[in-house]
Amino acid sequence: MFLNFRRMRKCKWLQLMTTCLVLSVVMVCWEQMENSVFSHVKSYSYRYLVNGFTYINKSLTIPREQARTFSNFDYLLDHPDKCVNKDVLLLLFVKTSPENIERRNAIRSTWGNETYIQKSLGVTVRVMFVLGAIQTKKEEPLWSKRRGQKKLVQEDSLHGDLVQQDFLDSFHNLTLKLILQFHWKHHHCAHARFLMTADDDIFVHMPNLVSYLQDVSSRGVTDFWIGRVHRGAPPIRNKDSKYYVSYEMYQWLSYPDYTAGAGYVVSRDVADKVYHATLTLNASLYIDDVFMGICANAVGVSPQEHVYFSGENKAPYHPCIFDRMMTSHGHVEDIYDLWKAATHPRVKQRTSGLTGRLYCAAVKMALLCNPYHFTTYPCKAAFL
Ligand SMILES: *[C@@H]1O[C@H](CO)[C@@H](O)[C@H](O)[C@H]1NC(C)=O
Ligand SMILES: *[C@@H]1O[C@H](CO)[C@@H](O)[C@H](O)[C@H]1NC(C)=O
Ligand SMILES: *[C@@H]1O[C@H](CO)[C@@H](O)[C@H](O)[C@H]1NC(C)=O
Ligand SMILES: *[C@@H]1O[C@H](CO)[C@@H](O)[C@H](O)[C@H]1NC(C)=O
Numbered sequence: 053m054f055l056n057f058r059r060m061r062k063c064k065w066l067q068l069m070t071t072c073l074v075l076s077v078v079m080v081c082w083e084q085m086e087n088s089v090f091s092h093v094k095s096y097s098y099r100y101l102v103n104g105f106t107y108i109n110k111s112l113t114i115p116r117e118q119a120r121t122f123s124n125f126d127y128l129l130d131h132p133d134k135c136v137n138k139d140v141l142l143l144l145f146v147k148t149s150p151e152n153i154e155r156r157n158a159i160r161s162t163w164g165n166e167t168y169i170q171k172s173l174g175v176t177v178r179v180m181f182v183l184g185a186i187q188t189k190k191e192e193p194l195w196s197k198r199r200g201q202k203k204l205v206q207e208d209s210l211h212g213d214l215v216q217q218d219f220l221d222s223f224h225n226l227t228l229k230l231i232l233q234f235h236w237k238h239h240h241c242a243h244a245r246f247l248m249t250a251d252d253d254i255f256v257h258m259p260n261l262v263s264y265l266q267d268v269s270s271r272g273v274t275d276f277w278i279g280r281v282h283r284g285a286p287p288i289r290n291k292d293s294k295y296y297v298s299y300e301m302y303q304w305l306s307y308p309d310y311t312a313g314a315g316y317v318v319s320r321d322v323a324d325k326v327y328h329a330t331l332t333l334n335a336s337l338y339i340d341d342v343f344m345g346i347c348a349n350a351v352g353v354s355p356q357e358h359v360y361f362s363g364e365n366k367a368p369y370h371p372c373i374f375d376r377m378m379t380s381h382g383h384v385e386d387i388y389d390l391w392k393a394a395t396h397p398r399v400k401q402r403t404s405g406l407t408g409r410l411y412c413a414a415v416k417m418a419l420l421c422n423p424y425h426f427t428t429y430p431c432k433a434a435f436l
Contacts, residue, residue, distance in 0.1 A: 091286040092286055094286065098306045129204065141177060141262065143237055150201075155253060163391055177262070182215050235327060235330070247323040250315040254380070261378050268319075275322060277311065279312060279314075281309055281311055281355045285342075311344070325353060358378060359430055364382070370419060
């Protein structure tokens with residue numbers, strides 16, 4: 053009897069321990085879920101409930117003199133005449149950092165070659181690299197910064213395409229870089245029909261993009277803002293994240309819709325409206341694409357999805373994809389090969405005609421709708 057009782061106690065004890073263990077596991081997991089699934093669900097429902105975000109403009113509006121502190125940096129390198137007397141279809145800003153000269157050179161000799169674009173596509177595109185001032189670590193001597201800047205000046209005298217403002221070039225100053233682009237366009241290239249902003253590790257299929265923008269322009273489209281759209285994204289409250297945003301900076305559950313900063317395009321009228329929004333908004337929020345969403349929201353512009361604009365990740369390498377792609381993200385060394393392959397005349401041959409189209413429909417379904425093989429374009433891109 054006594055033995056039995058002890059056994060029962062032991063059983064209960066074990067049960068209790070197991071329950072505790074399960075509970076703590078659930079709690080740990082819950083915290084993870086809280087940070088991803090849960091906040092996305094909360095944020096997404098919030099986005100649909102509030103739907104206007106008009107209070108954001110209200111609460112982030114600051115006096116003009118204070119807003120000016122986000123834009124009144126001196127220009128260290130500049131080319132204010134780049135657009136003068138030119139019918140510019142697209143003003144394309146590449147966000148770059150002082151040390152990324154290899155990336156800039158790769159872009160200059162592939163998709164960003166203005167001479168090539170003018171000759172073979174018959175339009176004027178201006179490609180400018182935007183950057184801030186060189187950051188030096190504490191232990192580095194001042195001359196290393198001076199030497200770095202001298203190199204930039206040399207590079208710029210060779211290519212004439214760097215626009216540099218005197219704020220520290222850092223991740224947390226990306227919004228200043230965004231403001232620089234819209235202000236520069238307003239002052240020096242207001243007539244350019246489109247503005248694009250892109251990372252320096254992106255691949256742009258320039259022939260596809262140009263013919264698409266020519267079509268959009270000929271239809272006189274306004275309020276045009278296109279890219280990979282993030283809808284109802286929640287602010288990240290985890291302090292360890294690169295994208296951490298405090299409640300003081302942004303207090304709501306969801307951001308207004310915005311396009312991935314990897315690459316997006318706006319029409320002239322949108323660029324102008326966004327410029328005006330930056331004159332009165334508090335630009336402390338350092339995630340540049342989110343800030344763009346806030347500016348656009350303030351002036352009543354919302355983004356549209358284009359399935360062949362990339363978010364993260366690369367596009368699959370295939371002529372059927374090359375035939376449709378606009379941008380693909382995460383290219384550095386392979387940019388030369390990709391440019392050659394994607395613009396090869398064989399691409400058009402293989403993908404045109406009835407057989408080409410049928411073949412490509414099958415290939416794209418296999419490449420984009422395979423759940424085990426994540427690529428940057430959504431499955432629905434296979435059917436468009
Ligand atoms: C944003 O808010 C400010 C002040 O609340 C207001 O004056 C301004 O017109 C608003 N902007 C837009 C585009 O609604
Ligand atoms: C750009 O293209 C032109 C004409 O196709 C070519 O002559 C020039 O070398 C190219 N520039 C670079 C940097 O590759
Ligand atoms: C942004 O640039 C300003 C001006 O150079 C500098 O004072 C500030 O420290 C920079 N911020 C970050 C986070 O790098
Ligand atoms: C802008 O917002 C930051 C918080 O993100 C705040 O500390 C700062 O005081 C604001 N600036 C103005 C001028 O209100």
